[in-house]
Amino acid sequence: MDKLSFYEQVYQVVRLIPNGRVSSYGAIAAYLGTRGSSRMVGYAMNASHTAYPKVPAQRVVNRNGLLSGKFHFGSADMMQQLLENEGIKVVDDKVLDFKNIFWDPSLEL
DNA sequence: GAGGTGACTGCGA
DNA sequence: CTCGCAGCCACCT
Secondary structure, three states, X not given: OOOOOHHHHHHHHHHOOOOOOEEEHHHHHHHHOOOOOHHHHHHHHHOHHHOOOOOOHHHEEOOOXXXXXXXXXXXXXXXXXXXXXXXXXXXXXXXXXXXXXXOOHHHHO
């Protein structure tokens, strides 16, 4: 915890997301205790490309289920393709049945 | 050491 | 229903 940087904490939680499920920045932020700082989670994801093993950031979307960070995957369609590959239906950059496949760390963990 | 940035969220009009 | 504003905290330069 203290030894691990905030980024690493986020990475670990994101990597714990089950296949076919998605989570939100606010949920992860709340789990880490920084509920009011959901931005930090998104910021951590921004640096996720520097983390290894690579983090399934595609499973992390905003509270609306919108692929807010799709543009950071290199290609705007990359994130959607990855999600569909996991069995998640994505339309108009939004996750279908988002609340149904939503995975809350503070709830599941 | 200080300042700026950002893959968000919630509330108000 | 849709649009806009302010708060938040760790990392980078």
